Structures are given as structure tokens and as C-alpha cells.
Amino acid sequence: MELKFEELKQYLEEQYGVVIQLKNIYQLGSETKGAAALKQFGYGHPVLISYLLDNQEEQIVLHAVEHNAFGHERDDDRIAAIWLDFNTFNRLPHHVPAIDMIGLTYAGKIQSLRSMKELFLITAYGPGQPYANDLIRLRDDGTSQPIDVRRAETLAAYLAEIHQVKHAEPMLWRRRLRDLIGHGEGIMGLTDSYPAGLNYITEAELQAIEAMANRWRWRLKPLDHRLSQVHGDFHPFNILFETDTQFHLLDRSRGAWGEPADDVSCITINYLFFSLQRFGKLGEPFTELHHRFWEKYLALQPDEELLQVIQPWFAWRALVVASPIWYPTISDDVRRKLLTFACRVMATERYDYQQVNQYLEAN
Secondary structure (H helix, E strand, O other): OOHHHHHHHOOOOOOOOOOEEEEEEEEEOOOOOOHHHHHHHOOOOOEEEEEEEEEEEEEEEEEOOOOOOEEOOOOHHHHHHHHHHHHHHHHHHOOOOOOEEEEEEEEOOOEOOOOOOOOOOOOOOOOEEHHHHHHHHHHHHHOOHHHHHHHHHHHHHHHHHHHOOOOHHHHHHHHHHHHHHHOOOOHHHHHOOOOOOOOOOOOHHHHHHHHHHHHHHHHHHOOOOOOOEEEEEEOOHHEOOOOOOOOOOOOOOOOEEEHHHHHHHHHHHHHHHHHHHHHHHOOHHHHHHHHHHHHHHHHHHOHHHHHOOOOOHHHHHHHHHHOOOOOOOHHHHHHHHHHHHHHHHHHHHHOOHHHHHHEEEOO
């Protein structure tokens, strides 16, 4: 990101409707000025801008949020911080006022965003039927078709391919681990959403899940070599099959980079989830789809370490599918087994995908 004098001057003139004269640009807290100050601004250092307006000297401060390890690892973090500042500074007495919120276009032009109240996303339309429809059909009639195996293997091959793309950024790896535990959409956000007085899990047991997951976070922190391209929410309702094996994805979540176990746990726990509703365990035809997925994935992406790191991601996904908010109609027995699965899996050193049912009953 680089701001230019001429663009800054043009922005100010557009705001006032008259010609202005730029006098000085200084990096606050430093003697750096001019072009060097604008360069430092790109690293998050605020700059003081002095200019003449109708022969009267005016001053403004230009702020950016630096890329750092304290919740500003991604571009969207920094944009969110600017949005928050612009919408809160002026509501506190004695705070220096926020004057504008600006954006820098790809062409280097500065644009005012002060009139923005809310942001929306427009995407293309993805035709097809949710993969969840297949799993609901299998749950209800218990009979698989050749297409079911093909689709499971197609999804496994897709994940194996995207997970081959790695990204060397230890700071972002640690952020993804923190988000797994403490984010509002992560484990703590889910445990907070469970009401008190449930007969299938106690508050003490939810606290234990949080504590076990945090121990896993410390265990996984050194493994930043695993940071990979991910989807981030690879569940059956976000997968639309247009033809037998041609599909579209919806709602990529939580950034471009993460742990492959995120995607693998998200899809494979759904074979268990829908099977539990019919059989009370992982049974056919879900067992075959589950195993074929795993076998295909590991054949294309020989990641044995995956089985030693997937545990807290399974716990997170179990909390989602056992949720009384997200899935209000499933039985308490199914919820209890899913939450037992979360605890039992986190208590093991290596996940055994061929023996899933052993994790469904408490010790």
C-alpha cells in the first residue's frame, strides 16, 4: 500500500471543493517527513498532514492499522478496526473526532467511505442441490447408490488438492489456533450457546471441553508448517452438486489459510451425524462413505500427522452438530454421543478413523 502526494491532494480538494496547498507531512513521534513519512504510514505509523485552506493552516492525522500478531493478522481484521474506530470515536466525550474513513483503490485513488452504513456481498449464483440432501436420503432409506461413493471420493480428492498449497506465516497459524478455541464461532462461542440445565451435558463438562481444547492449542502451536489453503466451513449444506460429481461451494469462512483438519473434520463428522440419527452409531451405508473418503484423501495427501492433530477440530464440529440451537430436532441421545465423541477423541493421541464407534461411549 502506498499513498501518493497527488492523490492525497486530490482527495482533500474533493472534500472541500476548492484548491488546497499541501505544506508538510510528518510521521508522528518521528522526524520522518514527506514521501518517507507516507511510506511509513503503509506500515501502520500515523502521519500528520498540514495544508492551507483559504490561507488558513489545517491539520489532520492519517491512521492505518498495522499487520501484527494481536488480532490484526489479516486484511479484514485491519479493515474492521478502522470501521470500529470511525463509528465509535465520536461517541465518547473529549475523544479526538474521526473525520472520515477512506479507502485506497487498486489504481491508487483515495475514496471517502464516510457515507457507508453497512456492507453487503454480491456473488454469482451457484446452481445445484446441497450435499446434505444426499445424506438425508441415506439417513431416511438406508440405501446407497454408486453416485454416493463417487461424490465422497470427489470431495476427498478436492480437499487433498487444495490442502497441498502451503503458506509460511507462523503468526497466522497461531491466530487460527486461537480462533478455534476463543472465537465467537469457535469452541467457546459454541459452549456459551448451550443453555444451563441440559440433561445430556453439564456446565462442568463444557468447561472440560474448553480446557482440553486449549491444551491441544499449546500442543499444536509449534506445527506452523501445517498452515494450508482451506475452505473453512466444508459441511454438506455448503456443497452444491450440479451434476454427478460437479459441485460448487458456498461460504468460505475465517480466511484463506488454516489447518487441513478443519475441512476434513467438518465433512467427515457429518457421516457420523446423519448415521447416528438412524442407527445410533456409524453404520452402513455411512461407514463405507466415511472410510472411502478417508482412504481417498490419505492416498492423495499422505498426511499421517493429520490423525494426530484433528482432535480439537472434531470437538468443535461436534459442538456444532450437537447444538440445540443449530439442530433443535435431533434426540438427546444423539447429542450425548456427539459430545462424548468430542471428549473421547481429544483424550487420544492418534485418531483412528476406522474405529469411530469406540469414541461414542464414555469410559
